[in-house]
Amino acid sequence: GALLQTNNFSSLIFRRLCILKGIYPHEPKHKKKVNKGSTAPRTFYLLKDIRFLLHEPIVGKFREYKIFVRKLKKAYGKTEWSAVERVRENKPTYKLDHIIKERYPTFIDALRDIDDALCMCFLFSTFARTGKCHVQTIQLCRRLTVEWMNYVIASRSLRKVFLSIKGIYYQAEVMGQLITWVVPYQFSHDHPVDVDYRVMATFTELYTTLLGFVSFRLYSSLNLVYPPKLDSNGESEPKEESEDDYAMNSESYLEKLSALSASLARVVSSADEEEAQPDQFPSEGEDMEKMEAREKELKQQEAQKKLFEGLKFYLNREVPRESLAFVIRCFGGQVSWDKSVCIGSTYDVTDETITHQIIDRPSVGKQYINRYYIQPQWLYDCVNAKILLPVEDYFLGVTLPPHLSPFVEEKEGDYVPPEKLKMMALQRGEKPGVDEEEEEEEGEQEEEEEQEEDDNGDEEDDEEEVAEEKNLKKMEEQRSQGKSLHVKVTPGKLKVENKARLEQEEKAEEKRLAIMMMKKKEKYLYDKIMFGKKRKVREANKLAAKRKAHDDSEKAKKKKARK
């Protein structure tokens, strides 16, 4: 049965426990019954859950902590400094390992739930080291996120990137699980006042523990050393010039790691790491097709993993370094930046072998001939398209093509922006000219219109009937007129009957009649479903119309400009 929140322990501890143990309220079936007749909104927890919380050993730790705080206060109040020191030394600590294990009995469970943990850690790692939470937490979050990014680079598991107005979304496929996280843009936050940071801190506490264990497991699955160490004999050794005067050794190590420019040390040397060919199983019929499709997908994925291989990038100082370096390294590219931007740059601007320079300013002073100067969106679009897109649209100072979300998978009947169609054509290997594109667009629109027609089939029938009636009337009038005025026989026209059309109409009518016979309940459900479908179509049409209006106005502007 459901039960109201008990007062066995203070609500603060109870909340923390709920967060840590993953207990959530329940919606009782008979709210009024449980709530003693009142319908006021209240939160209900299962009695079983609360009993479960009470058995948690960490409750004791929380109480100890409370006592610790009390003792400390007392010592301060009495200005017994030695006592303060002694009490402080015995500050109770607790671990969340067993809770993690309990909440996520298998590793895959933990992986499935890591989205939120990543988002939170990435957010906390961008906090300034003042005020809102402990510095250690921020440092730990930073460390864990850097480790995570390094893992994603090492495993090349990044799949999609999306630049949104909120932040940068990344999606990686780790052990078959799609993991999405969002990183805010690199700005200092203006902290809202109506946010309870204690709740966030408790979540972070749990998430850091979870992320640490998951990282450990992931690193060991790739034979990487944990905590990560930079590969000392790798060829892409960061320059060691100004290292000594940079920072403390321990700090600079994390910095170097977070530069994301060097590969990680492995437990086993990477020489014997060969791509194991998947065994071919004999299969028949449709299995074969499925297998082939799978194989094709795998191949495509492999190709995507090596998207930037052989390309050498140089990041200008105004672009988001970490994100770009992360993306480039995830797809096998080489990347460097100005020494003064960050530690760990591997080559200079003057390097003649650089193929692409990422730049986000309207113009640049000195240009090298043998490299492309492109805007950062190109990289992200390439990743999402899984192919290297033509660079012309992304050159310096060029108006960028729209950046589309890679997470949207259009189903039939949904609106597909023309840019996406273009990209799909490119993926298929076509190279459409401008005219073709337009045609394609139009074709698409026509299709849509047709769909509309289908939807409006009912009304059309009515119209037809009305038209028929009109015809009849006319004929009759003619007849009556003919009687009085002049007799004239017009040769009859052979009415071509569209058989398919007739059949369709017949079917439509059949359906309409059957719908009339539906039961009330089913009719309601049916109407709701159909309403939803119609709304979807309406929205798609609206978008298409908006686009068309925009394109038209653009065209008109162009024409004006030409004149």
Place this chain on the structure above:
Amino acid sequence: MKKAGGKTALKRSKEGDEEQNQIFNFNRKPADEDKDDDLSDSEDSVYSGLEDSGSDSEEEEGSDDDEEEGSDDDDDKMKEKKEGEVSEEKKKDEYEHDSSDEEDIRNTVGNIPMEWYKDFPHIGYNLDGKKIYKPIRNKDELDDFLDKMENAEYWRTVHDKQTGSDIVLSDDQVELVNRLQRGQFGDVNFNEYEPMVEFFSSDVMIHPVTNRPADKRSFIPSLTEKEKVSKLVHAIKMGWIKPRRVEDDGRGRYYDLWASEDSSILARHRMHLPAPKIPLPGHHESYNPPPEYLFTDEERALWEQQDPADRKLPFVPRKYSSLRQVPAFSHFIHERFERCLDLYLCPRQRKMRVNVNPEDLIPQLPKPKDLQPFPTTRSLVYRGHSGLVRSISVSPSGQWLASGSDDGSVRFWEVCSSRCMKTVQVGGAVKSVAWNPNPSVCLLAVALDSVVLILSPSLADKQVILSSERLLSAQQEGEEPAEGNGSVVWSEAEGEELNQGLRLKIQHPKAVHQVVWHAKGDYLASVMPDNTSHLQVYIHQLSRRRSQNPFSRNKGLVQCVSFHPIRPYFFVATQRSIRIYNLVKQEMTKKLQTNSKWISSMAVHPGGDHVICGSYDCKLSWFDLDLSTKPYKMLRHHKKAVRGVAYHRLYPLFASASDDGSVIVCHGTVYNDLLQNPLIVPVKVLRGHVMTHDLGVLDVTFHPTQPWVFSSGADATICLFT
């Protein structure tokens, strides 16, 4: 304690100095003597502040030392003590010799504001308790000025307030004042930059700093310390004090947590509902979305007006021309926080989302094609009326169609050719027409105003016409019509009317709305809906020209009536229910609840076991008389009020006409074995009438033999659907 004493002494000496300073200061500013006190006060405070800070530091040092005493070795302590004592001795000696200040004190009033003695002749008391008189001062301002001008020593003359005398400072004193004013030490010989000698350094010296022999107490164990130690020992024994914890960085240490995946916890885990993931962003959220995803001005205004909870998007899509222009998202922390709240405060429920295919919801009915024949197309339109056609009726042979209209005429049409064969002007809006169902006679009953007319249209064989004439005249030859009922008057048509085919007039007391024939064709029922009296239904016998009111009391407003086709039952539809009376036993056998608000029409199946009834609230209810008094099926096919319903005599068809201008033909199979329920399938929606004055189709009737349906509409036409 001793130290404290020393300190007070020290303080006192300093105070003395201050006094001196005060004195000197007077000298410097002779002009404002009145403010002297204030000034001195302020200066005093400055100095005292300095002193305080100095003394504070001393104290702290002292306390530090104390702590060291408490915890550390004895040697230091001893040294300390010796030091203290030595300095003390020194100080004492100084006071002994250097007491010049005290000597000079002749006035014993102390450090008080001297204006308290302003009004007295004396200025205080000397050591012996004698008054000290003020010096006779007769200096006025002028004298003072003269003095200032003439006396060369004036600038170094200071007024001593305590004695009231003027003192001339010596050169040394003036020098001292100057030095102090410059912030230098008073002693000329004092070198403030002397190298510091650290007595108590970390280096161990061979010689003790002081030569003081060790105290006795340094050789005997300290009792207080013993007490403290024993307390600590006790606390440790009792477990109050724990040994220092080993420092471990438990937060940052990770291991393979899932090394051994056991299934023991899985049982609980099975009940766990993982939180749903955050929906992934769409094109709207892009920093550079396609132009169609941006808000137009109206959409933006709408977005701003809406409540945040109602908004479809929690943000406004924006477009930035390059990545460097993208600002921070102000609600980022908010969104994370809300997600946190969702995670631990939202009840979770497993919603079984049934992915219903809407096609599956549509009931599987036999195809209309298989249920043919039924009318499908409008094949003929009968035009000629000029008012709405309220009622139509088909002759039992199926050759003729009679229609009554609001234009005051009854028209006879040939069904096959749509020709109007005959028009009878009856002089009033025709409410109802009914063809006598007996095939051997050819008579039509027409209801208008408060009259029921019997017409003989003579549209049949001679024989039939003759037999109908005979039926009408049979009574005439026999006896006079009984006048018992009074209210109903039978009369014969004459003259012109007779030529038109009018035969009989049955005058009713009130307006007649409907006439119905019995299947045999001899009886005729007429309805006069009126709430005020019990005279609502009459049953007339044609052959005997007799009328009777079958009900002594009527419940509710009678809408329509109908005879049972086979048995002696009579159906009376009031506003909300249908009552079935047994005419032979003269009792009510059944009452059908229609669940509709206002019945408009009713039709009885030719088998007599089923009744359909249409109502003004768009419903059509089908009753199976054997099953129950509740409708077996309610059909809500029409969008507007149902005006007429009809059964086909031979085919399993029924039709309903409605104000929405449509006639819906349904196939209602009635099975012979009672176990099988009738199957009702709508087979066709027929449209052909134009809506006029919000009225569509007013009456509907089937052809007696063919699967054709006639409908009369408010647009003054009659349609035939075949």
